[in-house]
Amino acid sequence: MQETASANAYRLLNGLLEKGLPFIAAHLGKKIKHPIVITDVIGRTHYPDEPGSLLQLDDLFVDLPHKMKDEEYYYDATTKSLYLRVGENRATAYIIIRDLDEPMVSQVLTAIDEEAKLAVKYYFFNLEKMRESQSKFKQELVEYLFFKSQINIRDYLKPIYHELQFDKPYLVALMEADEENSSVDWEMMSSYTMNHFKRIGLEIIPVSWNNSMIGIFPTSYKKDTMEVDPDWIKYIVSNGYKFRDIVGRVYGQTVSIAYGQTYRLDELHKSYNEARVAMTLTRLMGKKNFVTQFSEMGVFTCLFSCNLDVLKKFALNTLGRLLDYDQANNTQLLDTLRQLLDNNINLKLTADKLSIHVNTVDYRIKKVEELLNVDFSTIETRVNLYIAIKVWDTLNQTGFTVKGMTESEFEPL
Known part of the structure; x- marks a missing residue:
């Protein structure tokens, strides 16, 4: 048989719909006589939170106690605060009672009625549903703006x-x-x-x-x-x-x-x-x-303000022979060159990061010079190779090119 909602539950839910969380907080405040804060699952304050106030973002968040874990409530003796969990998953909320002496905890927990918990749970459940609906539309908006x-x-x-x-x-x-x-x-x-x-x-x-x-x-x-x-x-x-x-x-x-x-x-x-x-x-x-x-x-x-095809051609014209050689011989010339340039031409540091001998680094760089027909000792060569590698890596990681594409497969503009 379906249970009839109590008059108190009806009054609280009706007050919540008309006046929001301040109505529930006022109800609890009369019963427990202590400052109240109501937050969501990650500690974002929803009460008190006056619309249009000049609070900054860091004023809107409360540090929730990690020790609470899955417990229904937790008392922090250091801050004299009681944390009561209401709801579940992303619709979880916390009722926080401030300036509370530890001997008063059990009395306050008893004073927080189930109808008030239900009203808070209802508020955050509907908030989560609304957020999900808005999120779906905004994701469609992004698809049309950026991808379609x-x-x-x-x-x-x-x-x-x-x-x-x-x-x-x-x-x-x-x-x-x-x-x-x-x-x-x-x-x-x-x-x-x-x-x-x-x-x-x-x-x-x-x-x-x-x-x-x-x-x-x-x-x-x-x-x-x-x-x-x-x-x-x-x-x-x-x-x-x-x-x-x-x-x-x-x-x-x-x-x-x-x-x-x-x-x-x-x-x-x-x-x-x-x-x-x-x-x-x-x-x-x-x-x-x-x-x-x-x-x-x-x-x-x-x-990167240039046409992407121009960038791809620049990267492949500069590095294409290395890419082809590494692919054909299962070597790491490009990786070695990348590390060396990132480490300001420090051979010892590069060798340590690659877990190889310094002489191996030196040998590989000589092979790079041979393949690309460049003099690695000049600043012009180093700058050109550094830029080409960053362009190539950025294009790959952002999905603007394909890692497997080499110079021989690239069609000129």
């Missing part, structure tokens, strides 16, 4: 995403975890991203995508000239550093951010590809936990 034919993009987007302006430039940012097996929940983080940037006066469309997050920023103009405001880009990048640090603190992992340049919607895939190139190339330089811009990559900005 641009011919009908106006017809597709106009009826369903009215906020996008087709003649306005946009900028794409890409955020990725530095470790492959990352625990970052990008779907949840995308909703926090929008919340954070809205608070500081920046518009953004955040989308979780393939273990990363894409941010689409509408351009801000200078009022006097109607040109893209350079201070706007600086503001976005400076906040990128702050956001990177907060994500790292919440998940205990480092992340990196790369920015493309501004384009209109029908060319926005260029900004996305620029962000991918900036991300990949900076990683190839051995860096982590960085914030970088495609426009600030020096000579590589110029190179």
